[in-house]
Amino acid sequence: MTQVHPPARLLMGPGPVDADPRVLRAMAAPLVGQFDPFMTGTMTETMALWRTVWDTTNEQTFLVDGTSRAGIEAALVSLLEPGDRVLVPVFGRFGHLLAEIGARAGAEVHTIETEWGTVFDPGQVEDAVRRVRPRVVAVVHGDTSTTMAQPLADLGRIAHEHDALLYVDATATLGGNPFPTDTWGVDAATAGLQKCLGGPSGSAPVTLSPAAVAAIGRRTQIEAGLRTAHDVPPAGAPIRSNYLDLAQIMEYWGPRRLNHHTEATSMLYAARECARLLADEGVDAAVARHARHGAAMLAGVRGLGLEVFGDPAHTMHNVVAVRIPAGVDGDAVRGTLLDDFGIEIGTSFGPLHGVVWRIGTMGYNARRDAVLTTLAALEHVLRRAGHPAPAGGGTDAALASYAEAP
Amino acid sequence: MTQVHPPARLLMGPGPVDADPRVLRAMAAPLVGQFDPFMTGTMTETMALWRTVWDTTNEQTFLVDGTSRAGIEAALVSLLEPGDRVLVPVFGRFGHLLAEIGARAGAEVHTIETEWGTVFDPGQVEDAVRRVRPRVVAVVHGDTSTTMAQPLADLGRIAHEHDALLYVDATATLGGNPFPTDTWGVDAATAGLQKCLGGPSGSAPVTLSPAAVAAIGRRTQIEAGLRTAHDVPPAGAPIRSNYLDLAQIMEYWGPRRLNHHTEATSMLYAARECARLLADEGVDAAVARHARHGAAMLAGVRGLGLEVFGDPAHTMHNVVAVRIPAGVDGDAVRGTLLDDFGIEIGTSFGPLHGVVWRIGTMGYNARRDAVLTTLAALEHVLRRAGHPAPAGGGTDAALASYAEAP
Numbered sequence: 001m002t003q004v005h006p007p008a009r010l011l012m013g014p015g016p017v018d019a020d021p022r023v024l025r026a027m028a029a030p031l032v033g034q035f036d037p038f039m040t041g042t043m044t045e046t047m048a049l050w051r052t053v054w055d056t057t058n059e060q061t062f063l064v065d066g067t068s069r070a071g072i073e074a075a076l077v078s079l080l081e082p083g084d085r086v087l088v089p090v091f092g093r094f095g096h097l098l099a100e101i102g103a104r105a106g107a108e109v110h111t112i113e114t115e116w117g118t119v120f121d122p123g124q125v126e127d128a129v130r131r132v133r134p135r136v137v138a139v140v141h142g143d144t145s146t147t148m149a150q151p152l153a154d155l156g157r158i159a160h161e162h163d164a165l166l167y168v169d170a171t172a173t174l175g176g177n178p179f180p181t182d183t184w185g186v187d188a189a190t191a192g193l194q195k196c197l198g199g200p201s202g203s204a205p206v207t208l209s210p211a212a213v214a215a216i217g218r219r220t221q222i223e224a225g226l227r228t229a230h231d232v233p234p235a236g237a238p239i240r241s242n243y244l245d246l247a248q249i250m251e252y253w254g255p256r257r258l259n260h261h262t263e264a265t266s267m268l269y270a271a272r273e274c275a276r277l278l279a280d281e282g283v284d285a286a287v288a289r290h291a292r293h294g295a296a297m298l299a300g301v302r303g304l305g306l307e308v309f310g311d312p313a314h315t316m317h318n319v320v321a322v323r324i325p326a327g328v329d330g331d332a333v334r335g336t337l338l339d340d341f342g343i344e345i346g347t348s349f350g351p352l353h354g355v356v357w358r359i360g361t362m363g364y365n366a367r368r369d370a371v372l373t374t375l376a377a378l379e380h381v382l383r384r385a386g387h388p389a390p391a392g393g394g395t396d397a398a399l400a401s402y403a404e405a406p
Numbered sequence: 407m408t409q410v411h412p413p414a415r416l417l418m419g420p421g422p423v424d425a426d427p428r429v430l431r432a433m434a435a436p437l438v439g440q441f442d443p444f445m446t447g448t449m450t451e452t453m454a455l456w457r458t459v460w461d462t463t464n465e466q467t468f469l470v471d472g473t474s475r476a477g478i479e480a481a482l483v484s485l486l487e488p489g490d491r492v493l494v495p496v497f498g499r500f501g502h503l504l505a506e507i508g509a510r511a512g513a514e515v516h517t518i519e520t521e522w523g524t525v526f527d528p529g530q531v532e533d534a535v536r537r538v539r540p541r542v543v544a545v546v547h548g549d550t551s552t553t554m555a556q557p558l559a560d561l562g563r564i565a566h567e568h569d570a571l572l573y574v575d576a577t578a579t580l581g582g583n584p585f586p587t588d589t590w591g592v593d594a595a596t597a598g599l600q601k602c603l604g605g606p607s608g609s610a611p612v613t614l615s616p617a618a619v620a621a622i623g624r625r626t627q628i629e630a631g632l633r634t635a636h637d638v639p640p641a642g643a644p645i646r647s648n649y650l651d652l653a654q655i656m657e658y659w660g661p662r663r664l665n666h667h668t669e670a671t672s673m674l675y676a677a678r679e680c681a682r683l684l685a686d687e688g689v690d691a692a693v694a695r696h697a698r699h700g701a702a703m704l705a706g707v708r709g710l711g712l713e714v715f716g717d718p719a720h721t722m723h724n725v726v727a728v729r730i731p732a733g734v735d736g737d738a739v740r741g742t743l744l745d746d747f748g749i750e751i752g753t754s755f756g757p758l759h760g761v762v763w764r765i766g767t768m769g770y771n772a773r774r775d776a777v778l779t780t781l782a783a784l785e786h787v788l789r790r791a792g793h794p795a796p797a798g799g800g801t802d803a804a805l806a807s808y809a810e811a812p
Contacts, residue, residue, distance in 0.1 A: 001451060001455065001682055001685075003428070003431075003432060003679065003682070004432050004435045004448065004675045004678060004679065005435070006435050006436050006437070006438050006444055006448075007438065007442075007444055008436070009436065009437075009438050009439065009442065011437065011438070011439055013439060015668070016437055016439070016440065016668055016671065017437075018436060018437055019436070019437050019672075022409070024433070024434040024435075024436070024672070025409075025434060026409060026410050027430070027433045027434060027672055028430040028431060028433060028434045029410045029411070029412050029430075030412050030414070030415065030424065030425070030430070031412070031415075031417065031422055031423075031424055031425050031606055032412050032413065032415050032417070032750075033415065033417055033419060033422070033750040034422065036413075036415065036744070036750065038412055038413055042410065042412075045407060049407065065472055065473050065476070065607075065608060066471055066472040066476060066649060066667075066670075067471050067649075067667040067668050067669075067670055068667075068668065069648070069649050069666075069667040069668070070471070070472060070476075070649050070667075072649075073647065073648055073649045077647075097648070100648055101648045101649075104644065104645070104646050104647060104648050104651075105646070106646070192668070194668055200437055200670065200671050200672040200673075201471075201667075201668040201669060201670045201671060202471060202608060202670030202671075202672060202673050238510065239510070240510050240511070240512070240646055240647075241479065241483075241510060241647065241650075242475070242479055242503070242506055242507045242510050243472060243473075243475050243476050243478075243479045243507075243650070244647075244649070245510075259755075260475075261472075261473040261474075261475040261476075261607075262421070262422055262473050262474065262475070262598070262600055262607040263473075263607060264472075264473055264606065264607045264608030264673070265422065265606050265607060265608075266425075266430070266433055266606040266608060266672070266673075266676070267606075267608050267670070267672075267673065269410045270672070272410060273409065273410065276407055276409070279407075338442070344438075344439040344442065349665075
C-alpha cells in the first residue's frame with residue numbers, strides 16, 4: 001500500500017472540518033520524552049492557552065487524550081458516583097449521549113426533553129432541579145443534531161442554589177460561540193478540537209472549577225501498584241475508570257507530574273496550536289468571525305430559496321440546518337457535491353434524517369471563500385436536481401450579509 | 407507564544423521514542439469527513455495492515471482512539487462483567503496496572519506475583535488458573551519496568567482448557583518481539599504506537615479473537631438515543647464505558663459503520679503508516695532488527711563495564727536495564743546525557759528506582775547509528791562521573807556484536 005493520500009475536500013458539514021494547515025504542521029514536530037523539560041513546559045503553556053479559550057481562571061484546565069467523547073465520559077465518570085442523581089436536559093442527539101454515559105457510570109439519570117429545534121427556558125431546568133435534586137446538571141451547549149445552542153447564563157446559578165454542579169459539553173460551540181466559563185458558573189466543561197478550533201479530533205480540552213476539583217478529590221483513589229495520588233484519605237466511591245480518572249490526570253498535569261498515561265504528544269502539539277491560533281486571533285474576534293460567516297451562510301441558503309430548521313433565536317453560529325426541498329433527493333445532492341466539487345455537507349439523525357442538510361462554517365472553514373464556494377456549488381447541484389435555485393441567489397445574499405456585517 | 411519548536415532529541419529510553427519522520431508526515435495529511443469513502447476505505451486498509459502486524463486472521467482488528475492505556479481499559483471493561491474473576495500474573499509495574507483497571511471495572515481481581523527480573527513458568531499460571539477459575543487471564547507481554555518478556559506460548563492453551571479468555575498487553579513488545587496472536591491463542595491484545603512501531607502515543611491497536619468478540623457481544627447494549635447496536639438481544643451486564651465499549655467500536659469499524667466517536671483521523675493516519683512501514687519491512691525482519699540492535703546495545707553496555715538486570719533468558723529485545731555503578735549519580739548521568747548530547751535514557755520505578763537505567767532500542771531508533779551514538783556519549787558521561795569506562799569499550803563491543811549478527 002502507498003502512503004496516505006486523501007482527496008482534496010472542503011468539509012462544510014457539522015464537523016469534523018478541515019484542520020488549519022498550521023495545526024497539521026505542528027503535529028509533525030519531533031517528539032520529546034514524557035518528562036523532558038520541554039514536554040512539561042509545553043504542557044504548562046498549553047494549560048495557559050486553553051484558559052484563554054475557556055475564558056477562565058481555572059487552574060485545572062488541561063487535555064484528556066481521546067476524542068471529545070472521552071472528555072465527556074471523563075467528566076461524568078469522575079464527578080458522578082454510582083447512585084448519584086444527574087439531570088440531563090435533552091434537546092438533541094448529544095443530550096441522549098450524556099444520559100447514556102451517566103447511566104454507564106452508575107448514576108441515576110433523570111432527563112427532561114424538549115422538541116428538536118427548541119431549547120429550554122431556564123425555569124424549566126430550575127423546576128426539574130427542584131424536583132430531582134441532582135448532584136450534577138449535565139447539558140450540551142450546542143447540539144449539532146438540531147443546531148440549537150442552549151442558553152447557559154442562568155444554569156450555573158440554578159445548579160449552585162440547589163447544591164449541584166454544572167457540567168457542559170461545549171464540543172460544538174467552543175471557540176465559535178461565547179463561552180465564558182467562570183461568568184456562567186460552569187463547574188466542568190469539555191470540548192474537542194474538530195469543530196470551531198481548527199484541529200483534528202483526538203484531544204479533549206477540559207476545564208474544572210475548584211468545586212469540581214473538590215468533588216473529584218473526594219473520590220477514593222485506587223492505588224496503582226507504585227503510585228500514591230493523594231496525601232489526604234478521601235471518602236467517596238472510587239472512580240470507575242483509570243484512563244478517564246480526572247483525579248489522576250490532574251496529578252499528571254500538575255506540579256507533581258505523577259505518571260499516568262503516555263501523553264499523546266502529537267495531539268498535545270495540535271491542541272496547543274489550536275489554542276495558540278485562537279488566542280492570537282482573540283477569542284472575541286474568533287466568535288465574531290463565526291457569527292459573520294454563519295450569518296452569510298444562512299443568508300446564502302435563504303437566497304437559494306431554501307428554508308432553515310429550528311428556533312432562529314437560539315441557533316449556533318457555526319452550523320445551519322437547511323430543509324431539503326420537496327422532490328429533491330438529499331443524499332444525491334450531497335453525493336454530487338462531494339463527487340463533483342469535493343465539498344462535504346452533512347446528513348442528519350433521527351427525526352431530522354432526510355429532512356435537513358447540516359452545513360457548517362467553523363474553525364479553519366469559517367472563511368468567506370469557503371462560504372461562497374459552497375453556495376455556488378450548491379446552487380449548481382440544486383438546479384441539476386430540478387430545484388429552481390435562482391442564479392447567483394446564494395452568493396449575492398451572502399455578499400450582502402458580509403457587506404452589512406460589523 | 408511561538409509555534410511549537412521541540413529541541414533535537416534522541417530518545418533511547420523505554421518509550422516513547424522518536425517517531426519515524428514518515429509517520430509524522432502522514433499525520434500532516436488533510437482530513438476527510440467521518441463517512442467519506444476515502445475515510446472508510448482507509449479504516450478498512452488499516453485493519454488489514456494491523457492484521458499483518460498482529461499476525462492474525464482476526465476480523466476484529468482495529469484502533470481505539472486513545473493511548474495504549476485506553477486500549478487496555480477498553481479490552482478489560484468490555485470483557486469483564488462486574489463480579490467476574492480475572493487472574494493477573496504480575497511481574498512488574500504494568501501488571502499492577504492491569505489489576506487496578508480490572509478492579510475499577512468491577513471484577514474480582516486475583517494476582518500472582520514473581521520477583522522483578524523474573525517471569526512465570528507456565529505451570530505457575532496453570533496452578534493459579536485451576537485455583538481461581540477466572541473468566542479472563544490478563545497479562546503483560548513485555549513489562550518495561552523490568553525489561554522482562556513473559557513467555558506466552560502455553561498461556562492460551564491453559565486459559566482455554568479452563569474456559570478462560572487470554573488478554574495480553576503487548577504495548578511494549580509488538581513489532582519488536584515475536585507476537586503470533588493466533589498461534590499463541592491470544593483472545594484479546596492491545597498495544598500502542600510509541601514503542602517498536604515508530605509512532606506517537608495516542609492510538610491503541612486492538613485485536614480480538616472470535617471468542618472474545620462473542621463474549622463482548624453478550625453484553626447488554628445501552629441504547630444511545632437513536633442508535634441500535636445489535637439485532638439479537640444480549641444478556642450480560644452492560645459495559646460500564648461508552649467511550650471504551652468495544653461492542654460499539656466494532657460496529658463503527660464494521661460494515662454497518664454505526665456512528666460512535668469522531669475518529670481521530672490524524673492518529674488513524676499515523677497508525678496506518680506505522681503498520682504500513684512494518685508490513686513493508688516484514689514483521690519477521692522488524693523483529694530481527696530489534697533483536698540485532700538490542701543485542702548490540704547489550705554488548706555495548708557490558709563493554710563499558712556495566713552490568714545488566716534481570717533474567718537474560720527472558721529479556722525483551724528492545725529495552726535493557728543497566729545497573730547504575732556504585733558511586734555514580736544515576737540522575738546526574740541522565741541529565742548530562744540530555745543536556746550535552748540531547749540523548750534521553752530512562753529512569754526506573756519502584757524497587758528499581760535508583761538501581762538501573764533503562765535503555766531502549768526500538769521503533770525508528772532501533773538503528774546502528776543510534777546505538778553507537780548512545781554508547782559513545784554514555785562512555786563520555788560515565789568518565790566525567792568518575793566511572794572508569796574503557797575508551798571505545800562500548801562501541802567496539804557493539805560493532806563486534808553487529809559483526810556476529812545473522
